[in-house]
Amino acid sequence: MAILEVRNVEKSFGKTNVLKGISFDLNEGDVLSIIGSSGSGKTTLLRCINFLETADSGKITVDGDVIFDSSSETKLSKKEQLEKQLSIGLVFQDFNLFPQYNILDNVTLALKVRARKRPDFRKNKKEILKEIEEKALSVIKKMGLEDKIYNYPCELSGGQKQRVSIARAMALEPKILFFDEPTSALDPELTGEILKVIRELAEDNMTMVIVTHEMTFAKEVSDYIVFMDNGIIAEEGKAEDVIGNPKTERLRAFLSKISD
């Protein structure tokens, strides 16, 4: 069974019909890349799945758990929504780190705030906080930032900031990790370090959805590629087929434009 099922998701902003019925499946451990020209609706799709926007219609299921269903009578409460939100992590294009906290605190903040709500928090406060810290340190280490834990975001390079933001998302142990153009706010020489980190996550069988303009990377790291055009999925398939052997004129045009 697919870990993420997206069915007929539609979204309009006023009169602009941005998503015109998007459906796809993602299997556990797979990497899906979403490509497509600017304005085709890639970010909007990610935001709808992450509850940053509310889709107008459609159904989204994560690991058998329906997180959004426009046809259902009962609406999720804010609290339920926050719980479900946690099954999906999101790495933003422009990091959105918390500037007033050091790297360790950026990674632990959400875990610590949420731990306070645990019934046994007062009794086991010390152990809980220690556990959180250890978990955070292990993801920070994985991102190669163990010597920066007491630095503030303003003291890091763009690539390091993006690695912190990946660590922050990973610390919550999401079932799926989403990336929205994780390298496009970075200088070209810094994109490599982020792509390397994502590649390592893929080797660890992390399920990921990546919006990217890096075609070579997409082809190499992803199992599946979806090409979005003007609010629909115009072509999809195995990575090497979609990039190596495009069937639609649209995708051919897009690929040749990008490779210039």
Added chain:
Amino acid sequence: MSFSVVTTDLLVGFLENIKLFGVTLLLAIPLGLVIALGSMTKFTPLRKFTRGFVWAIRGTPLMLQLFVVLYVPGLVFDVQIPGNNPRFTAAVIAFVINYACYFSEIYRGGIEGIPKGQYEAGQVLGLSKSQTFFKVVLMQVVKHIVPPMGNEIMTLIKDTSLARVIAIGEVITKAESFSAKGIIWPLFYTGVFFLVFCGILTIVLGKIEKKLDYYKG
């Protein structure tokens, strides 16, 4: 007239300035937050009303507002300002409303200046709106508003001398009672009190800014 007699007398007056300053700050800082929330609410009638009110307060002289607070309740509604020192109470009311409106605009600017991404990051990390506000946004707002709040606070101590128009015995009023007897210099001497006070404020505010300077952004 000896220097020490004048100094003592002026100090008594300046104490009124400080009292008005302190009470105004204490009340206007929280009231400003309430007004700021009103001016940002999604409930349009309340938002429009609040913004209109702030506009009216910022668009008229504080001196006029002092007169309005002192006279209008009695003349129009036939109610007396309570307390054993109604003039001082009137001054406090006018100052608090006036400064709360200025503060509210500073707060609003500070809150609206926080990038949307900060709220979104809080949300995708599973924090509720209020958790995000208190744990993520608030400190950043404080850092952004300290310099403009500092300016307003420096202006406040100087503005307190306006209270003399409703016969509060503040420092300049005291000095004028000397000049009525032909001694002019105490009038200029009052400047020293303000200068010293502003000097202290500058140091304190500078310390706060420095404390918040451990990060950028």
